[in-house]
Amino acid sequence: MPFSQRLATIARIIMGGLALAFVVVLFWPQLIARRPQVVIQEARAPGPRLQGPVSYAYAVKRAANAVVNINTAKVVVTHPPSSAGTPFFEPFPGQSPSGPEKRLETSLGSGVIISKSGFILTNYHVIRGADAIRVSLKDGRTAKARVVGVDPATDLAVLKIKLPHLTAITLGHASQVQVGDVVLAIGDPFGIGQTVTMGIVSATGRDELGLSPIENFIQTDAAINPGNSGGALINTQGALIGIDSAIYTHSGGFQGIGFAIPVNLARHVFRQIIRYGHVIEGWIGVAGQTLTPALARALKIPKTTRGVLVAAVYRNSPAAKAGLQAGDILYAINGAPLRSASRALFTIADTKPGTRITISLLRHGAKRTVAMTVATRPAGNSFLAGLPGAP
Numbered sequence: 001m002p003f004s005q006r007l008a009t010i011a012r013i014i015m016g017g018l019a020l021a022f023v024v025v026l027f028w029p030q031l032i033a034r035r036p037q038v039v040i041q042e043a044r045a046p047g048p049r050l051q052g053p054v055s056y057a058y059a060v061k062r063a064a065n066a067v068v069n070i071n072t073a074k075v076v077v078t079h080p081p082s083s084a085g086t087p088f089f090e091p092f093p094g095q096s097p098s099g100p101e102k103r104l105e106t107s108l109g110s111g112v113i114i115s116k117s118g119f120i121l122t123n124y125h126v127i128r129g130a131d132a133i134r135v136s137l138k139d140g141r142t143a144k145a146r147v148v149g150v151d152p153a154t155d156l157a158v159l160k161i162k163l164p165h166l167t168a169i170t171l172g173h174a175s176q177v178q179v180g181d182v183v184l185a186i187g188d189p190f191g192i193g194q195t196v197t198m199g200i201v202s203a204t205g206r207d208e209l210g211l212s213p214i215e216n217f218i219q220t221d222a223a224i225n226p227g228n229s230g231g232a233l234i235n236t237q238g239a240l241i242g243i244d245s246a247i248y249t250h251s252g253g254f255q256g257i258g259f260a261i262p263v264n265l266a267r268h269v270f271r272q273i274i275r276y277g278h279v280i281e282g283w284i285g286v287a288g289q290t291l292t293p294a295l296a297r298a299l300k301i302p303k304t305t306r307g308v309l310v311a312a313v314y315r316n317s318p319a320a321k322a323g324l325q326a327g328d329i330l331y332a333i334n335g336a337p338l339r340s341a342s343r344a345l346f347t348i349a350d351t352k353p354g355t356r357i358t359i360s361l362l363r364h365g366a367k368r369t370v371a372m373t374v375a376t377r378p379a380g381n382s383f384l385a386g387l388p389g390a391p
């Protein structure tokens with residue numbers, strides 16, 4: 001067979017095969033195995049790098065010189081038990097009964113230099129009852145400190161030292177703090193020297209802890225131990241975001257749950273003490289407690305109801321003048337929901353006296369709204385506390 005004929009025959013075979021394949025695919029597509037589709041989603045552009053810094057030395061260097069050690073001392077007087085009427089313990093003839101005994105108690109804490117002029121912010125419980133306070137700086141200098149003012153309600157105190165060339169910390173903004181942010185705690189745990197620990201923000205707005213009358217804590221897992229109280233909680237830029245104050249523990253040592261007072265609250269207290277010598281807070285004159293599901297059931301109201309149950313109202317207080325009564329359930333201030341007595345206390349205390357506010361409440365199941373003008377908290381009085389008929 002000539003070559004041209006063989007080439008034509010091969011061409012006809014190929015064309016016939018293609019035609020047969022077309023018919024098979026058209027009428028019997030199930031005979032052809034399909035490869036499963038794999039769908040992937042790709043970013044249109046490279047995203048931000050998720051890798052964090054390998055060192056926080058810059059933040060520590062920026063803040064460490066502003067964190068101080070605080071040593072306090074106080075004289076404790078103890079009186080021996082009386083032996084009057086107990087013949088066995090009568091003194092021998094010529095002896096006089098033993099008098100009071102004195103001993104010196106010391107404690108350690110931390111503080112933060114807020115101003116180059118020597119003002120230091122610390123916890124009130126660090127210097128409470130102290131007869132002498134001495135501050136030690138990171139550069140080795142020491143100085144005697146005097147108390148400028150205290151605010152037991154927030155557990156904060158302001159001290160003053162006289163030393164030149166002080167380093168003041170940079171104040172951050174607690175409103176920008178988010179759960180998951182990396183934070184560093186700087187203080188003097190156990191008196192061993194300035195120590196830095198790292199963690200994250202575990203939660204914000206913690207209250208109902210029973211640590212102080214006003215609570216709005218930042219929770220962190222950065223290691224905080226005895227001696228850290230009053231020290232600095234900083235962000236990765238070295239700015240102060242909180243004053244380390246307390247830990248939750250069963251052993252007395254660090255267990256991963258520490259609390260710091262937000263810098264915004266600390267800043268407010270500091271400015272008030274510097275200006276007035278004490279803190280001026282709002283007050284309406286009611287005593288209340290958080291409405292829990294158990295308490296709601298006892299009152300025969302829906303257990304999902306949240307708010308503050310009014311236990312008592314001060315006479316002539318803003319609450320009394322507005323008509324609040326014991327048994328009312330306060331569930332909002334200026335439209336903002338109240339989830340606890342601590343939140344109500346903080347909101348009212350943080351309101352400038354003279355400010356007009358509206359309170360939403362339930363009384364016998366009916367909703368009401370009342371308006372009142374916030375007053376200044378009377379000296380020696382808690383913000384929401386009081387007894388009926390008190391002056």
